[in-house]
Amino acid sequence: xxxxxxxxxxxxxxxxxxxxxxxxxxxxxxxxxxxxxxxxxxxxxxxxxxxxxxxxxxxxxxxxxxxxxxxxxxxxxxxxxxxxxxxxxxxxxxxxxxxxxxxxxxxxxxxxxxxxxxxxxxxxxxxxxxxxxxxxxxxxxxxxxxxxxxxxxxxxxxxxxxxxxxxxxxxxxxxxxxxxxxxxxxxxxxxxxxxxxxxxxxxxxxxxxxxxxxxxxxxxxxxxxxxxxxxxxxxxxxxxxxxxxxxxxxxxxxxxxxxxxxxxxxxxxxxxxxxxxxxxxxxxxxxxxxxxxxxxxxxxxxxxxxxxxxxxxxxxxxxxxxxxxxxxxxxxxxxxxxxxxx
Numbered sequence: 001x002x003x004x005x006x007x008x009x010x011x012x013x014x015x016x017x018x019x020x021x022x023x024x025x026x027x028x029x030x031x032x033x034x035x036x037x038x039x040x041x042x043x044x045x046x047x048x049x050x051x052x053x054x055x056x057x058x059x060x061x062x063x064x065x066x067x068x069x070x071x072x073x074x075x076x077x078x079x080x081x082x083x084x085x086x087x088x089x090x091x092x093x094x095x096x097x098x099x100x101x102x103x104x105x106x107x108x109x110x111x112x113x114x115x116x117x118x119x120x121x122x123x124x125x126x127x128x129x130x131x132x133x134x135x136x137x138x139x140x141x142x143x144x145x146x147x148x149x150x151x152x153x154x155x156x157x158x159x160x161x162x163x164x165x166x167x168x169x170x171x172x173x174x175x176x177x178x179x180x181x182x183x184x185x186x187x188x189x190x191x192x193x194x195x196x197x198x199x200x201x202x203x204x205x206x207x208x209x210x211x212x213x214x215x216x217x218x219x220x221x222x223x224x225x226x227x228x229x230x231x232x233x234x235x236x237x238x239x240x241x242x243x244x245x246x247x248x249x250x251x252x253x254x255x256x257x258x259x260x261x262x263x264x265x266x267x268x269x270x271x272x273x274x275x276x277x278x279x280x281x282x283x284x285x286x287x288x289x290x291x292x293x294x295x296x297x298x299x300x301x302x303x304x305x306x307x308x309x310x311x312x313x314x315x316x317x318x319x320x321x322x323x324x325x326x327x328x329x330x331x332x333x334x335x336x337x338x339x340x341x342x
Contacts, residue, residue: 003255004081004123006031010252011079013072013110014086015060016043018214019127019204021050022245023083028054030249037063037075037086066106072113080120081252084110085127087177096157096169103177111184114194121194123258125251128178128198130237130263130303131171142301146200146261150175195258197251201244202237202265202303205326217323218330220271225289231272232292234299237265240317240325250312257311265303266316270296277320278327285324 004010010027014020015036027034028051036058038044044060051058061075066086076082086106093099107126114121133148150171157164157172164172178198185196205217220226247264251257275291308314 004252007033008080009033009035009078011035011037011072011075011082013037013063013066013075013082013084013106016047017085019201019241019244020083020085021047022241023085023248024051024058026242026245026249027083028057032249033057034059035075035079036060037066037072039064066109067102069105069109069112071106072110073117076110076113076118076121078120079118080122082110082114082118082121082124083127083248083252084124086110087127088173092166093169094162096161096164096172099169099173100157100176103173104180107177107181108184111181111196115188115192119193123252124194124196125248126178126181126196126198127248128200128261129171129174130200130202130265132175132178132200133263133303134171134301141299144263144301144303146263146307149179197257197259198261199244199247199251200261200263200303202239202263203235204239204241204244205322214326214330217274217326220274221289221327221330223289225275225291226271228292228295231275231289232270232295232297234268234297234301235270236268236299236301237303238269238319238322239264239266240322243314243316247308247312247314250314254312260307260311262308262311263303263305264308265305266322267319268299268302269319270299272296273319274323278323281320281324285327288327 010032012020012024012034015024016038024034024036036047038060041062047060063071063075065071084107087103088099114124132150133144135148135150135152153168153171154175157168181196205214225231244264247262272291272295275289276293278285278288279290
């Protein structure tokens, strides 16, 4: 499919979400017009104020429940591309379907609406996750690429139901939602005028926002830091949210990205790695835990992002820059949070 170029109009679903806000900003910075979907007018008004400097290039529409078929019918009319980020992230669902059904149905409903009413749409980019890849492997380290699928977690959650752990339920929801998207395209090839690409980010701490992912980072920076056993243990892959947003936009603008999956990961970390790199940053960041410098363990799993590096010529933000920017930003916001509680 032809690449989508500015000043085209892009629909971003779940536009007030953590990753989505950065996607919207990146699109606007590159000259695109953006229509965001939000669940309430208060969230839409917040975004309008946030992106006020872009004038009428940002607008929003309310989509209350993405799991209802036809939810995106009006939203997709007249746009040139869609970036679908909307998906539940709750970590306390009892029934797995509380996460799985909204994730799968929301993705399928976006694609169905584009098929029916999005005649001008040429590409849909979908936010997935590296958890959709990470099926257990009998190797050390286990290296994951875009050819992998986490079928194990689907069967595990199917077998255990409500007794499955929260992480498995979430992983199953991301895996099944992405699978559903690719199956939809395969089953409707003759009836659609668009293609899709999927972006699979790893753990995403980031400047300027305290959310489920960044809270891990914020908590690990308190006081003397984590106990050595936790600080030196492998935490997993990481990626700067600004890189995630940029890769979503590259997947729109690069013609050959259609039909492809892309791992979005800058590397692996332990919290001791973060302490070490922050304690060597210039200008210095004060009050960073020291932990036990240099004491880390081998990582059992690695998500290989070489495809994105080759395909887009992509250079990921370093751990040091990501960590320093995130910590400085969170400390600035901590002051604001404290003032708000007085």
